[in-house]
Every structure is written in structure tokens, then in C-alpha cells.
Amino acid sequence: MSETTRNQPPVAMTVAGSEATGGAGALADIKTFTSLGVFGSLALTCIVAFDPENGWDHRVTPVDQQTLANQLQTITSAFDLDAVKIGMLGHPDTIRTVATAMKDLQPKHLVLDPVLICKGQEPGAALDTDQALKAEVLPLATFVTPNHFESLSLSGMESIDSVEDLKEAAQRIHDSSGAAVLAKGGVRLAGPDAVDVFYDGSTLEVLSEPKVSEVPVSGAGCSLAAAITAELAKGAAPLDAARTAKSFVTAGIRHRLSSHLPFDSLWQGGLAAEA
Ligand code: PXL
Numbered sequence: 001m002s003e004t005t006r007n008q009p010p011v012a013m014t015v016a017g018s019e020a021t022g023g024a025g026a027l028a029d030i031k032t033f034t035s036l037g038v039f040g041s042l043a044l045t046c047i048v049a050f051d052p053e054n055g056w057d058h059r060v061t062p063v064d065q066q067t068l069a070n071q072l073q074t075i076t077s078a079f080d081l082d083a084v085k086i087g088m089l090g091h092p093d094t095i096r097t098v099a100t101a102m103k104d105l106q107p108k109h110l111v112l113d114p115v116l117i118c119k120g121q122e123p124g125a126a127l128d129t130d131q132a133l134k135a136e137v138l139p140l141a142t143f144v145t146p147n148h149f150e151s152l153s154l155s156g157m158e159s160i161d162s163v164e165d166l167k168e169a170a171q172r173i174h175d176s177s178g179a180a181v182l183a184k185g186g187v188r189l190a191g192p193d194a195v196d197v198f199y200d201g202s203t204l205e206v207l208s209e210p211k212v213s214e215v216p217v218s219g220a221g222c223s224l225a226a227a228i229t230a231e232l233a234k235g236a237a238p239l240d241a242a243r244t245a246k247s248f249v250t251a252g253i254r255h256r257l258s259s260h261l262p263f264d265s266l267w268q269g270g271l272a273a274e275a
Pocket of ligand 1: 016017018019024025026048088096115140219222
């Protein structure tokens with residue numbers, strides 16, 4: 001059913017895992033879309049339930065490939081999507097299913113949060129995922145938002161210790177993918193500011209906000225990429241989308257939620273609470 005006279009919100013899809021507490025993953029994405037005035041749909045890739053009896057370790061249950069393909073088919077048949085975000089895929093098979101769907105869909109905006117490992121996981125766990133993500137999904141992305149660890153992996157650099165290093169990483173990742181890049185320094189770069197570097201092949205811009213917290217906050221990466229996706233869905237230019245997303249996340253960190261978890265969780269209502 002369609003009524004052309006009605007003012008409809010833009011529609012975005014996230015392809016992401018559920019993290020049950022709602023700090024990160026698909027729930028963070030959908031809350032972000034809603035907060036920024038975008039209708040969200042979800043193709044669920046896996047279910048993460050932290051284990052409170054074992055140091056809040058990650059327990060990951062993948063969604064089977066046919067069920068994921070079905071969700072992608074439903075959503076892409078129902079909507080002319082304004083933008084797509086890809087979050088945690090977690091397994092090479094999942095990467096292949098999603099890459100196949102995205103090759104067919106060719107979305108105008110495909111924002112890739114190249115989630116390799118979550119806080120507290122061992123880097124080695126991600127190697128096969130890492131290769132498949134680089135080979136199959138990165139070339140399809142129009143925008144990619146690597147954190148410090150992911151920037152090392154995607155750029156092939158040995159270390160990223162300064163803003164100059166982060167600029168080089170952003171340039172290398174753009175050169176190999178063709179995507180606009182927001183390489184995030186976060187709390188991994190020393191200094192009073194949380195610094196990210198934007199590069200799209202012509203504009204190199206350092207985005208900087210005073211650090212709110214010296215420890216990582218759950219959901220910051222997911223919400224940043226989701227906010228970029230929402231802004232692109234609304235028609236923003238990539239650099240403007242990155243700027244708005246950074247303000248959204250900084251306010252969300254200021255208003256973060258403490259709990260029994262060993263880390264705080266970003267609150268997507270932060271920016272609205274400050275308005
Ligand atoms: O923050 C990365 C992330 C993304 N998606 C899911 C997660 C996590 C980290 O815990 O669980 C589903």
C-alpha cells in the first residue's frame with residue numbers, strides 16, 4: 001500500500017547480530033535509526049548472549065544461512081532501501097550469504113562496520129572472518145568505519161599510534177576499497193581528544209571531540225556506523241553524515257548506562273536529552 005501524499009521516513013536495513021543486553025549490535029542500530037528519524041529493519045546474523053558466570057564471555061549462536069537469506073529476501077522485497085548497514089557477521093558462511101545478497105541489491109549506500117572481534121575477545125579468533133570480510137564485503141561497501149584494531153587489519157600497518165598514522169590508515173583503506181572511510185582512534189590514541197579521520201579520496205578531515213571516558217563504551221562503534229547510515233538515508237553527504245554521527249555518539253557516551261556488566265553502554269537518547 002502506498003500513499004504518495006504522505007511524508008514517509010527513509011528506510012534503512014541493518015544486517016547485524018543481536019547482543020541481548022541491547023548495548024551493542026542490532027538493538028543499538030535500530031535505536032539509533034529511530035532516534036535519527038529513520039525506519040529500521042533487521043536481518044539477524046547471530047545471537048550473542050554474554051555469560052555472567054564466566055566473565056561475561058561471548059556466547060555466539062549463528063543464525064542458519066537459509067533463515068538469514070530469507071530475512072534479506074523479505075526486507076529487500078518489501079522496501080526500496082535508502083541505506084544498508086552491515087555489522088557483526090561473525091562467520092565466513094554468513095559473509096558469503098550477505099555478500100551474495102548485496103551484489104544483487106547494489107544499495108546506493110552500504111555502510112560496513114567491519115566487526116572482527118568484540119571487546120574482550122582474542123584477536124586470533126577472527127582470522128578467517130577477517131579474510132572473507134576483506135575479500136567479499138569490503139569491495140561492495142560505500143562507507144567503512146574501522147576501529148583501531150580493524151584499521152590495522154584492513155590497512156596492513158604494523159602500528160597506529162598517532163593521528164598521522166590514522167590518516168595513513170584511512171588513505172590506505174580507501175585506496176584498496178574505494179569506500180569513504182572513517183577510521184576511529186577512540187580511546188586507543190593517547191591525548192585528551194577522541195579523534196577520527198575521514199577520507200573519501202578527495203577530502204581528508206580530522207574529526208575531534210574531547211574524550212568523555214578513557215574506557216571503551218559498548219555500542220559506540222555500532223551506533224556510530226548506524227548513525228552514518230541513518231544520515232546517508234536522509235540524504236546527507238558522507239562527511240556531514242560522519243560529523244552528525246560523531247555528535248550523536250559523543251552525547252550517547254555522555255549519557256551512558258552503567259550496569260552489572262564490566263563496561264558501560266551507550267545511550268542513544270543522549271543527544272535528545274541534551275536538546
Ligand atoms: O560492538 C561490536 C558488536 C557488534 N555486534 C554484536 C556484538 C558486539 C559486541 O559485543 O555482540 C552482536
